[in-house]
Amino acid sequence: MDYSKLDYEKLGFKCGLEIHQQIEGKKLFCNCPTLNSKEKPDIRFERRLRAVAGETGDVDKAAKYETRKAKKYIYEADSRDCCLVEMDEEPPHPINKDAVDVCLQVALVLKAKIVDEIQVMRKTVVDGSNVSGFQRTALVAYDGSLETSKGIVRIPTICVEEEAAQKVETTKDYTKYRLDRLGIPLIEIATGPDIKDNEHAKEVAEKLGMILRSTKKVKRGIGTIRQDVNVSIRGKNRVEIKGFQEIRTMPAVIEREVKRQLSLKKKEEAHVRKVEPDGSTSYLRPMPGAARMYPETDVVPLKPDLKNIGAVKLISDEAKELEKIGLSKDLAYKLVKSEKKELFDQLVKNRNVKPSFIAETLVSYTPEILRNYKGKDPFRIKDEHFIRIFEALNKGEITKDSVMELLVDVASGKELIIEKSKAVSDEEIEKEVKKVVSENKNASVGALMGILMGKFRGRADGKKVMEILKKNV
Template identity: 35%
Template sequence: MTEYDSEELGLVAGLEIHQQLDTATKLFCDSPTVERDPEEAERKLVRHLHPTKSELGELDAAAVEESRVDREFTYLAYDTTCLVEEDDEPPRRVDPEALDVALQIATMLDATVVDQAHVMRKLVIDGSNTSGFQRSLLLAQGGSIETSEGPVSIEDLMLEEESAKRVEEHDGGVVYSLDRLGVPLVEIGTGPDISSPEQAREAAARIGTLLRSTGKVKRGLGTIRQDVNVSIADGARVEVKGVQDLEGIEAIVRGEVGRQAELLTVRDRLRERNARVGEPRDVTDVFADTESGVIRGALDDDGAVWAVPLFGFDGLVGHEIQPDRRLGTEFSDHAKRHGAGGIFHTDELPAYGVTPAEVATLRETVDAGGDDAVAIVAAGTETAPLAIEAVAERAEAAIDGVPEETRGANDDGTTRYLRPLPGAARMYPETDVPPVEPDPSDVDVPELLDEKAERYAESFGLDPGLAEQVAFGRRFPTFEAAVERGIDPTFAATTLESTTTEIRREGAPVEALTDEHFLGLFSLVEDGDLAKEGVPEVLTTLAENPELTPAEAVEVAGLSGVSEEAVREAVLEVVERNADQVAEEGMAAFSGLMGEAMGALRGKADGEVVSEVLREEIGKRA
């Protein structure tokens, strides 16, 4: 794979970080922010969405393209779904808890909070909101973060409602779940100050640390999303949406730099050839007797085949612009947006059942010569002309260079076309919610996670690695509550991090464990009602049966504490069973017998007590 020098190519990048807040209720109603199983849905709502004009009478280009795909949207509603989420009631006032957390974040970013925040509607007709728009407030501007390659400015911080969760997609439309719709979300946009893939990753990591420092953001897959804006010199701004992790950010930036560089190479070669795009034409007759499975299937379904001649494009439609993705793949992405399954083009034909004779007839029909290419779409009679027109428009853009657009992140570090970049025409005021006058003066600035890790190591004597695990983990409030109650810090930290990781790997659903589970368990150990060695089994029992109290889980696990007399009896049995070894090795037999004694007691007794009794009994015989 070609290596591209980002600095030499003039990389300019910025980030948009979207983070769900862990508040009790949603942004504009009192519904809880808890994720639900789609199987729990009680009813379904159906919507068809269409673009509307802005206050200035303009239509947003991205919304218009989205509307060209006729789809039905189905929404799963629950016993907790409110009328605001169903778009049957106006939104209520902004949730004060969400506003407080957002102001904390603004303070940590050193951003200036606005005097008055107005709720705006942002047109979104991909079905992710029942109303056809997303509500958003601009809360702060003008902050910055530091990276090893220099400061990165913060252009804005928005507080907005999360979209509905996509459950499935089918030919007729999309099914969404309303449990996520309306969850408070902060969007942090940086300035275009990032000049390397590594700096993009570092900036995202720094913002993530600030967000988690509040202790009030949701954790887990899908709760934070990173969008990356990328351009190079002579290229164009491209927004890549849905990057899930930090490693992905670096890969996406590198990949987009390479994609734009290759598109500029294609542009230069097309211009050298005076390339142009011809008029789309119906070429169904060319394939009347075809044995190509894809084309035959479309025609047998009363479909059609449309083609567009690409003069001067020969050999360039198949030019690789990303790993395993070519210019033709870009054309195909646009065709798919209009309902087609994809395209064929002459850089790859004859193939897929299309014969050399059919290719020759196709070229002749659209007046394409040896230096030209032809792209075709086989689909329904209404879909095929729309899809081939989209291909023609994308081919025209290839002659210009790099089109501005919104793209989606793929798992392999490549990207795919989604829609045009949205414009200002999709924003207009929300008249149902009064303005908010945020007051950052009473905001408590939380301790940063890296500072917290240092404090844990210094104040509680934790190993630096364990201190960092706890500080950056989601359960640091539980750890602090445990220490405040007098629980040994190392034991609490190890349980919250290492022990839960171990039982998770063994299949325990640790996400079901609550603060009350942990704190109750710590108290049982502290009071001598449970040996430390029994903690993993009790935690597993609680994770699998979260309705139990820690004391009940101890009973279910059969780990109720035993007396010192019972410990001595178990140890004596082990020592007598291994009398010859004890007589021969003396205290050197301790290590092996200790494991056997602990196994016999099954975690019912504290290891220190067992150790003390075992040493005493071996000493008597030695």
């Protein structure tokens, strides 16, 4: 059978996503900062965990699976972002309201209904990634929706929960975790099984990611957002895929999973799979059941307060506004996704400078300096440097070509001296043109231009030089 062209609808493809995104600020149930420290640990202790029965009375299947492997858990942490709460030696503090507010903001964007009261629950976790043996989670909103190019995708739940500890080492005898990550607030968004095909999954993941980043209150970088994808086709059990490194790999991974399910010879149990670096997936563990939740009585329920929840300006809307002032779609997105949008808003007040040139400079100077100017440090360049350089450009004191040159100076640790790049006056250009023309009697216009631009080294506008040159040959 040829699976090269999959008809997702015909196959009874069902797919939903779960997005976990770390929120900036303090931890969810204590005052620790969320540094995600990787420094040498000054806290170290050991525990053994066992599976406990959930509220339905049975021990969860996934929990049993982990306990069978019963072993020692070693915990390490940096005391700067870990306290007795993470160590399970002190009860949780009241829930971090700022983190809840971020979830409320997102809930409003997704047109979800906000719960009357946020009740924290305990979710059994027995792989040792939570010292207490459970993860705290709370429903914040439900029944939301996301508009996509292929129809509405339902958002049944939006939760706030605590991040688990990070596994750093597994041996036959023990598993070692870093506790620094434990307790970082996460927003968890689950979609309904409304995703139509593999490309659609990517679109939904990207859109949710965009909404989350639009709050400007979520963490950025590798490992701060995770997408789990649930996939099944007609007649087969659901498989949950974890560990996507990049969203763009999602369509290929899903396609491979559908083909794998198609090629199954016998019935397979629902289970969790993990994405491998080559885009294939491998068995991780059984699917966790519903026996995992019970109320957390140590945390007082919180009434959501929408009074001070500001509206989120979506990155996609911001990008559209930038397109209106002449930025390409690609550049507009790059800029709003970068941390330079605020600086751009300030620099764009220099009316004589094209907004697209400002944007291009802001999104490209770091990679360009790192690539082309070895040993220079673009992180030396501060907002004030940009402000001075673009003001000079606006007044015509320097040319566009000098902008990068000046930035490289700053990146080299030199003082920013605008004077040195001051644009050459028309009179000076004319004088130099006459001199060069007389010295190079048989040279072509192109060759003369080359000589002249080499002399001015970015301090004169090429168009102007050409104009004056043409008058003098």
